[in-house]
Amino acid sequence: MLATGLFSNEARNLGKSARTRARLMDAAVELFARDGFKAASVNEIAKLAEMANGTFYVHFRDKREIVQAVTLGIAQELARQLDEAMVDIDDAVERVSMATRRFLDLALTSPDWGRAFFRAAWAFRDLRENMLSFLRADLERGRDQGAFTVEIDDVLIDTFASMIMGALFGRLAGDFGPEAGARVAELQLRMLGVPPQRAHAVANRQLPELRLTIAALPKQLKPDPVPSR
Amino acid sequence: MLATGLFSNEARNLGKSARTRARLMDAAVELFARDGFKAASVNEIAKLAEMANGTFYVHFRDKREIVQAVTLGIAQELARQLDEAMVDIDDAVERVSMATRRFLDLALTSPDWGRAFFRAAWAFRDLRENMLSFLRADLERGRDQGAFTVEIDDVLIDTFASMIMGALFGRLAGDFGPEAGARVAELQLRMLGVPPQRAHAVANRQLPELRLTIAALPKQLKPDPVPSR
Amino acid sequence: MLATGLFSNEARNLGKSARTRARLMDAAVELFARDGFKAASVNEIAKLAEMANGTFYVHFRDKREIVQAVTLGIAQELARQLDEAMVDIDDAVERVSMATRRFLDLALTSPDWGRAFFRAAWAFRDLRENMLSFLRADLERGRDQGAFTVEIDDVLIDTFASMIMGALFGRLAGDFGPEAGARVAELQLRMLGVPPQRAHAVANRQLPELRLTIAALPKQLKPDPVPSR
Amino acid sequence: MLATGLFSNEARNLGKSARTRARLMDAAVELFARDGFKAASVNEIAKLAEMANGTFYVHFRDKREIVQAVTLGIAQELARQLDEAMVDIDDAVERVSMATRRFLDLALTSPDWGRAFFRAAWAFRDLRENMLSFLRADLERGRDQGAFTVEIDDVLIDTFASMIMGALFGRLAGDFGPEAGARVAELQLRMLGVPPQRAHAVANRQLPELRLTIAALPKQLKPDPVPSR
DNA sequence: TATGAATGAGGTTTCATTCAT
DNA sequence: TATGAATGAAACCTCATTCAT
Numbered sequence: 001m002l003a004t005g006l007f008s009n010e011a012r013n014l015g016k017s018a019r020t021r022a023r024l025m026d027a028a029v030e031l032f033a034r035d036g037f038k039a040a041s042v043n044e045i046a047k048l049a050e051m052a053n054g055t056f057y058v059h060f061r062d063k064r065e066i067v068q069a070v071t072l073g074i075a076q077e078l079a080r081q082l083d084e085a086m087v088d089i090d091d092a093v094e095r096v097s098m099a100t101r102r103f104l105d106l107a108l109t110s111p112d113w114g115r116a117f118f119r120a121a122w123a124f125r126d127l128r129e130n131m132l133s134f135l136r137a138d139l140e141r142g143r144d145q146g147a148f149t150v151e152i153d154d155v156l157i158d159t160f161a162s163m164i165m166g167a168l169f170g171r172l173a174g175d176f177g178p179e180a181g182a183r184v185a186e187l188q189l190r191m192l193g194v195p196p197q198r199a200h201a202v203a204n205r206q207l208p209e210l211r212l213t214i215a216a217l218p219k220q221l222k223p224d225p226v227p228s229r
Numbered sequence: 230m231l232a233t234g235l236f237s238n239e240a241r242n243l244g245k246s247a248r249t250r251a252r253l254m255d256a257a258v259e260l261f262a263r264d265g266f267k268a269a270s271v272n273e274i275a276k277l278a279e280m281a282n283g284t285f286y287v288h289f290r291d292k293r294e295i296v297q298a299v300t301l302g303i304a305q306e307l308a309r310q311l312d313e314a315m316v317d318i319d320d321a322v323e324r325v326s327m328a329t330r331r332f333l334d335l336a337l338t339s340p341d342w343g344r345a346f347f348r349a350a351w352a353f354r355d356l357r358e359n360m361l362s363f364l365r366a367d368l369e370r371g372r373d374q375g376a377f378t379v380e381i382d383d384v385l386i387d388t389f390a391s392m393i394m395g396a397l398f399g400r401l402a403g404d405f406g407p408e409a410g411a412r413v414a415e416l417q418l419r420m421l422g423v424p425p426q427r428a429h430a431v432a433n434r435q436l437p438e439l440r441l442t443i444a445a446l447p448k449q450l451k452p453d454p455v456p457s458r
Numbered sequence: 459m460l461a462t463g464l465f466s467n468e469a470r471n472l473g474k475s476a477r478t479r480a481r482l483m484d485a486a487v488e489l490f491a492r493d494g495f496k497a498a499s500v501n502e503i504a505k506l507a508e509m510a511n512g513t514f515y516v517h518f519r520d521k522r523e524i525v526q527a528v529t530l531g532i533a534q535e536l537a538r539q540l541d542e543a544m545v546d547i548d549d550a551v552e553r554v555s556m557a558t559r560r561f562l563d564l565a566l567t568s569p570d571w572g573r574a575f576f577r578a579a580w581a582f583r584d585l586r587e588n589m590l591s592f593l594r595a596d597l598e599r600g601r602d603q604g605a606f607t608v609e610i611d612d613v614l615i616d617t618f619a620s621m622i623m624g625a626l627f628g629r630l631a632g633d634f635g636p637e638a639g640a641r642v643a644e645l646q647l648r649m650l651g652v653p654p655q656r657a658h659a660v661a662n663r664q665l666p667e668l669r670l671t672i673a674a675l676p677k678q679l680k681p682d683p684v685p686s687r
Numbered sequence: 688m689l690a691t692g693l694f695s696n697e698a699r700n701l702g703k704s705a706r707t708r709a710r711l712m713d714a715a716v717e718l719f720a721r722d723g724f725k726a727a728s729v730n731e732i733a734k735l736a737e738m739a740n741g742t743f744y745v746h747f748r749d750k751r752e753i754v755q756a757v758t759l760g761i762a763q764e765l766a767r768q769l770d771e772a773m774v775d776i777d778d779a780v781e782r783v784s785m786a787t788r789r790f791l792d793l794a795l796t797s798p799d800w801g802r803a804f805f806r807a808a809w810a811f812r813d814l815r816e817n818m819l820s821f822l823r824a825d826l827e828r829g830r831d832q833g834a835f836t837v838e839i840d841d842v843l844i845d846t847f848a849s850m851i852m853g854a855l856f857g858r859l860a861g862d863f864g865p866e867a868g869a870r871v872a873e874l875q876l877r878m879l880g881v882p883p884q885r886a887h888a889v890a891n892r893q894l895p896e897l898r899l900t901i902a903a904l905p906k907q908l909k910p911d912p913v914p915s916r
Numbered sequence: 917t918a919t920g921a922a923t924g925a926g927g928t929t930t931c932a933t934t935c936a937t
Numbered sequence: 938t939a940t941g942a943a944t945g946a947a948a949c950c951t952c953a954t955t956c957a958t
Binding site: 036125158161169170173175180182188 | 398425
């Protein structure tokens with residue numbers, strides 16, 4: 001019955017409608033990851049979710065809406081889990097390293113989510129800016145703590161994010177193994193001005209096991225006008 | 230007559246067939262940049278190139294083929310020009326800074342090319358690896374010259390490339406101005422272990438004016454099996 | 459709660475089932491008037507009636523049935539009210555003038571009803587013939603009273619009706635004002651052979667105020683085989 | 688091969704594209720007549736025209752466009768033929784009688800055209816007003832010649848047209864025979880103030896045989912905002 | 917080579933209707 | 938009675954590709 005996707009899991013205790021909607025979203029994630037937002041067809045989503053194509057439109061006004069729901073759902077869930085994982089950490093150097101490494105772990109927990117997130121990151125400015133604002137806070141914290149010697153500006157933040165996304169891509173493509181997260185975190189810390197030894201030490205510190213929890217549902221998101229799909 | 234695109238320019242002294250083909254490629258670049266590879270339609274390409282849709286298939290076996298031709302053509306041309314710009318430089322620190330800054334300048338000379346390149350970079354592994362091999366050479370040179378203290382591995386190279394691509398995206402989206410290239414180059418040098426002052430100095434050194442030349446034509450390219458489209 | 463339509467009003471003292479049915483019919487009239495029989499959708503009718511779409515099929519076997527019910531209901535109600543308004547009039551000249559003028563007034567009391575009636579008139583032969591039989595009686599009365607010099611045949615009756623429908627259309631479209639009824643009645647009387655002065659006088663006579671009452675419910679109606687939809 | 692419709696006939700000496708387009712228009716007329724503009728489907732039109740559904744969109748941007756082309760084509764052709772038939776007649780009484788009778792003859796030459804015209808008349812204000820302007824000219828001529836005693840206003844013209852349309856409907860529905868045209872013309876003349884004997888005489892005068900000729904092609908037309916389909 | 921009409925599979929979306937609750 | 942999720946046929950339209958000229 002395939003009710004195995006993460007959205008279905010989140011919705012397993014909700015009403016029938018919510019569960020059907022979640023099944024569609026799970027199917028959509030899978031196809032978005034494989035084919036992209038544009039190439040994935042509504043009919044195929046419905047077929048993969050094992051329901052009639054008309055059913056799709058009972059739950060989503062149109063294709064745009066499921067793209068938004070899936071995208072936002074993934075972003076929110078990743079952000080929530082990342083936040084949870086970092087709640088106890090105060091040191092900015094640790095936080096920045098943790099953010100990169102944990103984010104990659106989380107996004108790779110379900111490669112479909114990772115792939116869909118990767119696509120969405122280029123397509124939706126809202127989502128991008130939302131993620132970047134968290135990053136900015138930690139980078140500024142590091143500057144204020146005197147740990148980072150580099151100036152914090154938009155280019156830095158964006159570049160920092162690009163390094164993470166590059167690592168995500170490499171891992172999804174199978175080019176890199178699990179150690180890539182630590183490696184990229186180390187490079188980031190070097191870039192920020194953390195002394196090489198400390199950068200290496202912090203970035204390679206053993207992380208506590210990843211404990212996954214499940215949560216809420218999405219709302220809104222509007223696509224970039226320009227460089228999307 | 231629109232014979233103004235870069236491919237048409239390259240082909241201006243070739244036979245009629247080559248010139249027709251080039252006009253199609255110029256039209257394709259424009260539409261690929263605006264709509265993506267999937268959404269750009271063959272009919273629209275032919276219309277923009279001011280010829281009958283059937284003519285398209287005289288010059289390309291199918292849509293895949295023009296995507297490859299355009300993509301590879303752009304990559305080769307960018308690589309050629311970049312190479313030319315760097316031919317006299319020996320110092321790896323200078324080379325690496327120059328590569329990032331010049332590449333961005335070149336790719337933004339024609340935003341359509343930049344956009345098409347950006348899309349292609351994620352879609353075609355061959356193209357990616359081709360670009361990365363040049364990078365690797367310069368990074369290893371820097372290590373051998375004792376300028377870079379960081380270990381050179383695949384993750385580093387890929388990360389370095391991601392930083393460039395992130396900057397390209399930001400510039401195409403209008404988020405960054407022309408200074409972004411120098412800024413990213415500086416961040417890269419810091420990451421590689423170049424002392425901050427030198428990194429800043431080299432990355433912000435005045436560049437010789439960009440002199441554009443025109444050249445050769447493409448052949449082959451196969452798309453990634455997995456995370457493309 | 460919108461229980462304000464004419465059918466709901468008629469059914470206000472009946473059982474709950476009848477009232478629900480009436481609410482659906484009121485919603486249907488509104489949408490039929492706006493969109494036509496074909497374009498009005500069952501889901502939209504139910505939504506406008508503020509109930510679940512499934513409820514529709516508790517009260518009507520299918521869409522055809524509500525079209526018939528609404529159509530016949532409107533026709534019967536218009537005929538009843540027209541009849542009531544004319545019950546005291548004996549002179550055929552007065553009756554014919556009154557029929558045209560009052561019918562237009564009645565049909566325009568609720569533009570939705572007028573529009574729906576207009577559409578139905580071309581679509582349902584039964585309804586048409588039902589209306590025409592009343593007309594025939596008055597025309598024959600006029601002939602027998604010596605007021606009309608024209609021969610009474612099917613073409614005359616139909617033509618007479620067409621003049622009314624044309625006026626209805628013009629008024630619904632906003633092309634004509636309230637005076638159109640008198641004008642058309644005058645033209646009809648001239649056509650029938652009433653002397654112009656008398657035609658003018660009778661057609662422009664002040665009408666007693668329109669007093670609306672409410673009444674019964676529909677049953678049956680079958681669509682024309684040929685030139686409908 | 689069905690290349691028998693009137694549009695195909697008109698286009699029989701034109702290029703292949705025009706002939707295909709005409710075949711589609713002939714098929715469309717047939718289906719519009721039977722099912723209405725809304726209910727007739729593009730796929731069915733293509734099927735009836737014996738071509739692939741995609742071919743439809745080679746010749747028409749969308750369904751609206753073929754509705755306009757067919758509608759305007761019919762109206763123009765009917766107007767042209769009617770004009771031709773009346774070119775030698777000066778007497779307004781004769782002209783008015785001729786217009787009604789000949790129009791009905793023409794429209795019934797091809798019942799599909801008649802039916803499509805009937806539908807279009809209610810749906811497209813432009814078309815309606817175009818036809819009415821010809822009518823107005825003849826009615827004013829009659830007034831100026833002293834033949835009509837009635838006042839010429841919008842309601843009169845519209846009513847006059849409604850009488851014709853009513854007769855067309857009756858003939859299409861099979862309710863009336865060929866004599867209906869003369870009968871309606873007589874009623875119209877009576878309405879206008881022509882003395883009954885003259886009205887009868889003129890309306891029943893033998894008409895010269897109908898000689899059909901073929902002609903030009905359509906351009907433009909926009910649908911009514913309000914009371915259409 | 918070049919043309920452009922023709923094809924038909926497949927995309928998104930709507931909608932009358934059914935059915936389990 | 939009432940609900941509303943589910944269905945699947947069918948609507949409009951797009952597009953890569955073929956083919957006769």
